[in-house]
Amino acid sequence: xxxxxxQIERARSIIAAQTRLAPRIALILGSGLSELADxxxxxxxxxxxEIPGFLPTTVAGHRGELxxxxxxxxxxxxxxxxxxxYEGHSMQQVTFPVRVLHALGCTTLLTTNAAxxxxxxxxxxxxxxxxxxxxxPGLAGHHPLRGPNEDRLGPRFPAMVGAYDRELLALxxxxxKSLDLVLRxxxxxxxxxxxxxxxxxxxxxxxxxxxxxGMSTVPEVIVARHMGMRCMGLSLITNLALPDGPxxxxxxxxxxxxxxxxxxxxxxxxILAHMDHTATIPTFPDRP
Ligand code: HPA
Numbered sequence: 001x002x003x004x005x006x007q008i009e010r011a012r013s014i015i016a017a018q019t020r021l022a023p024r025i026a027l028i029l030g031s032g033l034s035e036l037a038d039x040x041x042x043x044x045x046x047x048x049x050e051i052p053g054f055l056p057t058t059v060a061g062h063r064g065e066l067x068x069x070x071x072x073x074x075x076x077x078x079x080x081x082x083x084x085x086y087e088g089h090s091m092q093q094v095t096f097p098v099r100v101l102h103a104l105g106c107t108t109l110l111t112t113n114a115a116x117x118x119x120x121x122x123x124x125x126x127x128x129x130x131x132x133x134x135x136x137p138g139l140a141g142h143h144p145l146r147g148p149n150e151d152r153l154g155p156r157f158p159a160m161v162g163a164y165d166r167e168l169l170a171l172x173x174x175x176x177k178s179l180d181l182v183l184r185x186x187x188x189x190x191x192x193x194x195x196x197x198x199x200x201x202x203x204x205x206x207x208x209x210x211x212x213x214g215m216s217t218v219p220e221v222i223v224a225r226h227m228g229m230r231c232m233g234l235s236l237i238t239n240l241a242l243p244d245g246p247x248x249x250x251x252x253x254x255x256x257x258x259x260x261x262x263x264x265x266x267x268x269x270x271i272l273a274h275m276d277h278t279a280t281i282p283t284f285p286d287r288p
Contacts (some may be wrong), residue, residue: 004099004150011096012103015077019044019068023077025179025272026101026229028220030113033236033257034080036066036265040069053096055089057081072272077101084216085137086194091144095223099153102227108168109224109270112195112234112264114253115188115214116241118206124240124252125260127183127267129172130164130233134189135218144219145226154226163225168232168271175270179200181263186211188235191216200244213241228252234267236260255279 010268016022016069021042037043048064065081070076079101083094098109117126137143149156169185176183189210191197197205197213200240205213212235221231238256239248 002255005152007053007096008099008208009104011051011100012203014051015046015066015068015100015104018046019069021068021075022105023068023075023101024111024273025074025076025108026098026106027071027076027268028082028109028111028217029078029080030082030111030216030236031111033114033261033264034063035066035261036268037065037067037078039265039269040067040071040078041074042070043067043069051100052141053093053100055083055087055093056082058087072269074256074272074275076272077104077106082216082220083178085142085192085219086215091137091142091146091219095144095219098220098223098229099227102224102229104255106229108230108232108275109220110232110268111217111220112235112236112268113188113214113217114238114257115212115235116248117212118202118210118241120240120242121239122184122237124237124239124256125263127168127176127260127264128188128235128237129183129185130188130217130235131169131185132187133218133221134166134187134208134210135222136190136195138218138222144223158222160222160225163221163231165230165232168230171274172232172234172267172271175267175274179266179270183267184211188217188233189213191215196248197241202241202243212237232271234264236264
């Protein structure tokens, strides 16, 4: 019973045994953003160490917990900290939690990350809605769907055009407007890291059409799309990644997260409050 489906089922059943709420929306919180999970009502907190297949997080600013509860009236499962390819995990390991959250009943994935902005006129603390991505590790063969396809989860050759749900993008813009927040849009380019980019690499990213660079998110979105989940991605611009600018460092990434936290929390709450999952709060039928 070592195949992917039974691994997913093992993790799903352990989570489902601890919460009555069946989450509909999966939220992945990136570097320095995990505090948002403190806002959940009736939270059930599960350390990753208790969930088979979930890995210890090794990165400062990433807590290793899954929190299930209500946020802005929606049943959510929040990943407080994610797994990165640069930590040494395979793309399949990095994306396994998305498989499990889908099996739990999540049909939507909202993901956040810290990213370097590639435009000189952007500012640290800006928010960017991801409209599309460039997956450099995937183009080089490090792809979470490489290997045998599990047809019960999704197709062998899933489309990635339009991966970021148009309705969710429109909803995010409406939410930002109602909060008087500036919300930029752009293409997120993922590199494997962990080194920040060289000047020449940053120039290349610009030439390729990217607006922000980071080390996460795209594998999770690809796996979510493989299973037909609706996806939205939000980047917090934690530093300007400019070929001639000062070098990036991880502390400024975390500091920017602290400053921008209320803004991101308000935006995510507003997006959730206007999503259409609320009519009935789903619970697991087999739970008291
Ligand atoms: N580059 C890559 N990843 C990042 C950056 C960056 O400049 N900032 C935050 N994550």
